[in-house]
Amino acid sequence: MIRSANPLAQEPRYELIARVLRENIAAGILPEGFVLLEGPIATVMQTSRVPVQAALRQLLEERLISRFDGRGYLVGRVTAGTVPIRRDIRELDLLIPPMVDDALQTRGTWRHVYDEVEEEVASCQIFGEFRIVETELAEHLGVSRTVVRDVLARLQERGLIRKSAASHWIAGPLTARTVSDKFELRGIVEPAALRLAAPHIRYAEVEDLLERIETDPAITPQEMADALMEHCIAQAPNTALVEMIRSNRLLLSAVDRALIRLGLPPDEDTIEQYQTLLDLISRHPIDSACEYLRDHLSITARRYLARMKIVAVIPEAGAFAPYLSPQ
Amino acid sequence: MIRSANPLAQEPRYELIARVLRENIAAGILPEGFVLLEGPIATVMQTSRVPVQAALRQLLEERLISRFDGRGYLVGRVTAGTVPIRRDIRELDLLIPPMVDDALQTRGTWRHVYDEVEEEVASCQIFGEFRIVETELAEHLGVSRTVVRDVLARLQERGLIRKSAASHWIAGPLTARTVSDKFELRGIVEPAALRLAAPHIRYAEVEDLLERIETDPAITPQEMADALMEHCIAQAPNTALVEMIRSNRLLLSAVDRALIRLGLPPDEDTIEQYQTLLDLISRHPIDSACEYLRDHLSITARRYLARMKIVAVIPEAGAFAPYLSPQ
DNA sequence: ACCTATGTTATACGAAGTACAGTTTATGCG
DNA sequence: CGCATAAACTGTACTTCGTATAACATAGGT
Numbered sequence: 001m002i003r004s005a006n007p008l009a010q011e012p013r014y015e016l017i018a019r020v021l022r023e024n025i026a027a028g029i030l031p032e033g034f035v036l037l038e039g040p041i042a043t044v045m046q047t048s049r050v051p052v053q054a055a056l057r058q059l060l061e062e063r064l065i066s067r068f069d070g071r072g073y074l075v076g077r078v079t080a081g082t083v084p085i086r087r088d089i090r091e092l093d094l095l096i097p098p099m100v101d102d103a104l105q106t107r108g109t110w111r112h113v114y115d116e117v118e119e120e121v122a123s124c125q126i127f128g129e130f131r132i133v134e135t136e137l138a139e140h141l142g143v144s145r146t147v148v149r150d151v152l153a154r155l156q157e158r159g160l161i162r163k164s165a166a167s168h169w170i171a172g173p174l175t176a177r178t179v180s181d182k183f184e185l186r187g188i189v190e191p192a193a194l195r196l197a198a199p200h201i202r203y204a205e206v207e208d209l210l211e212r213i214e215t216d217p218a219i220t221p222q223e224m225a226d227a228l229m230e231h232c233i234a235q236a237p238n239t240a241l242v243e244m245i246r247s248n249r250l251l252l253s254a255v256d257r258a259l260i261r262l263g264l265p266p267d268e269d270t271i272e273q274y275q276t277l278l279d280l281i282s283r284h285p286i287d288s289a290c291e292y293l294r295d296h297l298s299i300t301a302r303r304y305l306a307r308m309k310i311v312a313v314i315p316e317a318g319a320f321a322p323y324l325s326p327q
Numbered sequence: 328m329i330r331s332a333n334p335l336a337q338e339p340r341y342e343l344i345a346r347v348l349r350e351n352i353a354a355g356i357l358p359e360g361f362v363l364l365e366g367p368i369a370t371v372m373q374t375s376r377v378p379v380q381a382a383l384r385q386l387l388e389e390r391l392i393s394r395f396d397g398r399g400y401l402v403g404r405v406t407a408g409t410v411p412i413r414r415d416i417r418e419l420d421l422l423i424p425p426m427v428d429d430a431l432q433t434r435g436t437w438r439h440v441y442d443e444v445e446e447e448v449a450s451c452q453i454f455g456e457f458r459i460v461e462t463e464l465a466e467h468l469g470v471s472r473t474v475v476r477d478v479l480a481r482l483q484e485r486g487l488i489r490k491s492a493a494s495h496w497i498a499g500p501l502t503a504r505t506v507s508d509k510f511e512l513r514g515i516v517e518p519a520a521l522r523l524a525a526p527h528i529r530y531a532e533v534e535d536l537l538e539r540i541e542t543d544p545a546i547t548p549q550e551m552a553d554a555l556m557e558h559c560i561a562q563a564p565n566t567a568l569v570e571m572i573r574s575n576r577l578l579l580s581a582v583d584r585a586l587i588r589l590g591l592p593p594d595e596d597t598i599e600q601y602q603t604l605l606d607l608i609s610r611h612p613i614d615s616a617c618e619y620l621r622d623h624l625s626i627t628a629r630r631y632l633a634r635m636k637i638v639a640v641i642p643e644a645g646a647f648a649p650y651l652s653p654q
Numbered sequence: 655a656c657c658t659a660t661g662t663t664a665t666a667c668g669a670a671g672t673a674c675a676g677t678t679t680a681t682g683c684g
Numbered sequence: 685c686g687c688a689t690a691a692a693c694t695g696t697a698c699t700t701c702g703t704a705t706a707a708c709a710t711a712g713g714t
Contacts, residue, residue, distance in 0.1 A: 013710070048712050108661065133700070144663050146473075149702090150480060157484035159570070166671050167434055167701060181567040184523075188568070192515045240508040241515070243486070244571055339669060366693055375671050376694080398678055398693060413679090434670080435702065460659070471704045476661095493712050494660060 014054035017045055021055060024094050025064055025075055032076035034085045034092075036065060044089055045096075110150040113141050117151055120321040121160055122251050123258030125172030126311055129327040130320070132161065132169040137323040158247055171324065174255065176305055183301035185248055190233055190297065191290035193245055197236035198286040205231050206282040213275050221266045222256065224274040232281055256304070262314065264307050273299070335430040336439035341381035343427050344372055348382060351421050352391055352402055359403035361412045363392060371416055372423075372431060437477040440468050444478055447648040448487055449578050450585030452499030453638055456654040457647070459488065459496040464650040485574055498651065501582065503632055510628035512575055517560055517624065518617035520572060524563035525613040532558050533609040540602050548593045549583065551601040559608055579631070589641070591634050600626070 021041075024030045036056065042049045056073055059065045065073040074084060117137070124130050138148045152169055155161045161171045209227055213219060229249070234242050260266065273296050280289035320326075335343060348368075351357045363383060369376045383400055386392045392400040401411060433439070444464070451457050465475045479496055482488045488498045536554055540546060556576070561569050587593065600623050607616035647653075 048710090050711060054710095110661090135700080145701095146662060146664095149477075150661095153477060153480050154484055157481055159567075163701095168671090169701095178567075181565045184565055185567045185571065188516060188519045196511075238508045238511055240486075240505075240512050240575065244512065244575070248567065248571070341669085364693065377670055377672095380694085381669090437702090462659080472660095473703055473705090477702095490660095495712090496660095 013047055013051035014058065017041070017047070017051055018055035018058045020045070020094065020096055021059060022062075022064060023097075024092075027095060029092055029095055030075050031085060033082050034075040034087070035070070035072045036075065037072040037089070040089045044094060109143055110147045110154075113143065113147070114151050114154065117141075118155060118158075118160065118250070119254050119257070120324065121155060121171045122254030123261075124320050124324050125174035125251075126255055126258065126308055127320075127326070128173045130171045130324040131164075131327050132171060132323055133325075134169070140321070140323045158250060160251060170327070174251070174308070176308070179252070179255075179305060179308065180301060182248055182252055183297060183304070186245070186252075187294050187297045187301075189241065189245055189248070191293045193233045193236040193238070193241050194281070194293055195286055195290050196238060196241070197232055197234075198281075200235040200237060201232050201281065202235075203282050206278055210275065210278050210282070213271060213278075219271065221270040221274070222253070222260070224271060225253070228274065228277070252304070255308070259307055259311055262311055264311060267303060270300070270303075335426050336433075337436060338430065339381075340374055340378035340431065341385065343431055344368070344374070344379055345382035345385045347372070347421065347423055347427055348386060349389075349391060350424075351419075354422060356419060356422055357402050358412060360409050361402040361414070362397075362399045363402065364399040364416070367416045371421060374431065436470055437474045437481075440470065440474070441478050441481065444468075445482060445485075445487065445577070446581055446584070447651065448482060448498045449581030450588075451647050451651050452501035452578075453582055453585065453635055454647075454653070455500045457498045457651040458491075458654055459498060459650055460652075461496070467648070467650045485577060487578060497654070501578070501635070503635070506579070506632060506635065507628060509575055509579055510624060510631070513572070513579075514621050514624045514628075516568065516572055516575070518620045520560045520563040520565070520568050521608070521620055522613055522617050523565060523568070524559055524561075525608075527562040527564060528559050528608065529562075530609050533605055537602065537605050537609070540598060540605075546598065548597040548601070549580070549587070551598065552580070555601065555604070582635075583631070586634055586638055589638055591638060594630060597627070597630075 021030070021036070030036075038049045038052045038056065041056075042052045045052065056065065060067065060073060063077070065075055066078045068074045068078050068082075068084065070084065074082060076082075121130075121132070132152070134145050134148050134152070137152075138145045141148065152161065156163070156169075161169055164170045209224075209231065213224075229245075233245060236242055277289060277292055277296060280292050348357070348363070357363075365376045365379045365383065368383075369379045372379065383392065387394065387400060390404070392402055393405045395401045395405050395409075395411065397411065401409060403409075448457075448459070459479070461472050461475050461479070464479075465472045468475065479488065483490070483496075488496055491497045536551075536558065540551075556572075560572060563569055604616060604619055604623060607619050
């Protein structure tokens with residue numbers, strides 16, 4: 001029983017490809033008589049030809065397609081009057097469900113379960129120290145210990161879990177120290193990145209964001225933070241720097257999401273701060289934006305710590321993933 | 328055939344413990360008639376009692392120790408006249424070879440092979456793109472694919488290798504862009520860390536370093552860089568920051584060592600720069616040191632790139648590890 | 655279509671840590 | 685000195701992790 005966000009992730013590629021073709025035939029996007037060729041399909045699906053072959057064989061068995069006197073397969077049954085339609089399949093704009101597309105992109109089970117585990121592991125840490133047992137997690141995810149160990153190794157490398165003296169996996173506790181260290185680091189690198197990014201920011205997008213703040217009252221600080229990261233900071237032409245910023249924010253934003261889920265209302269005036277910041281970025285010398293970002297981060301840090309303290313004393317923290325046992 | 332720097336690393340703990348006890352009995356540090364108790368030995372060796380038990384059983388089989396009417400084991404053979412010596416083993420100052428001590432500290436084969444692989448993988452990257460095949464590396468190291476995959480996963484997390492579209496492991500190439508990105512990042516975070524570290528630096532050690540520069544003509548820039556990192560920058564009371572700096576330097580210093588091995592002479596005047604820097608740190612306002620560090624890093628970056636270019640064209644780069652195949 | 659490499663599973667076993675019950679040793683006290 | 689009691693130690697069962705190994709499906713390349 002895999003709890004991945006994407007249940008399609010475990011299915012073999014040929015299944016996914018067969019599914020896509022099936023749906024496109026049903027929807028009439030692939031018309032009767034269309035000539036299906038392995039190579040072009042493989043290109044469209046961004047995969048190799050082997051799974052396409054398998055998918056086609058399967059569809060043939062289902063009688064959705066048929067062989068004919070020539071290379072490839074024809075959509076539908078061949079009758080005397082069928083005229084093969086030979087066109088580039090890319091022109092047809094196949095309907096590829098995003099879930100399937102996502103599942104086709106990444107290879108590796110561990111990638112599909114990783115995000116979920118990361119989220120749960122990160123967000124439990126406000127409530128103290130938790131232990132993770134490999135076999136339990138494996139059972140929970142419905143995968144083998146190999147995959148679990150892969151996930152755990154990466155969580156360890158990314159600083160979300162560690163090993164106890166007894167070599168057991170331990171998550172947390174998230175101390176005020178950890179959080180303020182991470183915010184301090186943000187205060188150092190994010191303004192610097194913003195400065196480097198300045199020449200590469202697409203300012204039209206920033207204006208759109210400002211527009212959205214004005215018009216959309218439901219916009220959340222998390223969305224703003226993500227948008228700021230993607231449109232401004234991540235535009236810095238320094239991969240090492242941007243990657244580092246991302247990984248440093250990982251734990252913080254997971255915990256933030258956990259706090260929201262627990263019902264802590266986000267600050268109203270944070271939105272205003274983002275508004276000011278975006279305004280500075282798009283209409284003023286970048287230095288002022290950098291300085292403001294630094295201040296904003298130190299304010300955010302204080303609020304973040306305050307919110308953590310409130311939640312930490314909630315007795316009914318309750319809903320941890322079953323593989324997380326409090327120590 | 329494991330190529331680890333420390334061949335003792337593969338042996339089980341009880342072997343190591345038995346070895347230590349054996350040597351200490353032979354050396355007479357553990358006198359005839361001394362009462363060996365599991366618990367205290369476990370404490371001294373920083374382990375649990377189980378491997379100590381195993382070690383004692385082994386020594387008993389070798390007749391180096393014997394049981395007697397009471398708890399524990401006696402060193403040597405029991406005769407009528409033997410009087411049990413009951414003393415705290417910690418007072419005896421057991422002889423524990425550093426190699427054994429090191430091997431006792433870390434658990435896990437992958438840790439023992441990791442450093443070697445990291446060094447080789449990092450340093451080959453000046454010469455372009457290399458491929459690593461899991462089974463070949465496994466054979467080379469004399470370990471299973473499990474361990475190799477663990478090592479590779481961590482190398483990937485640390486940004487030293489990646490996967491190709493075909494899901495093969497690829498190291499490198501180390502581009503000028505990568506290097507200057509990393510140096511740019513250093514220029515942002517290292518001065519900041521130095522500033523945070525200032526109140527925590529043990530200035531006596533800095534003075535010692537300055538002294539060594541004066542007196543020891545054989546001192547290398549690498550040693551200076553490491554010393555600066557450990558004594559000054561790493562003293563910053565922000566774990567996240569220091570860890571980040573460490574991981575960012577990893578590739579750069581591995582490549583640097585590779586360049587030295589290839590016979591590129593290190594700069595003479597770099598030493599002078601470190602001298603100035605340490606002088607600023609210990610005797611002047613920290614801001615001046617931070618500024619100087621920033622300048623120093625940008626100079627170092629330029630030189631580093633120049634040295635890379637020289638080496639990259641050496642035809643006989645030659646001596647890569649056998650599991651690294653150029654693409 | 656064959657060859658090679660990776661991703662994953664399943665299984666097995668050794669090594670090491672923990673918990674607990676039961677025994678021995680040390681210590682304090684009369 | 686003898687005894688009671690606390691503290692220390694051992695034996696053992698149980699748990700978890702580290703590694704090895706074989707096997708197979710999937711995928712990419714030629």
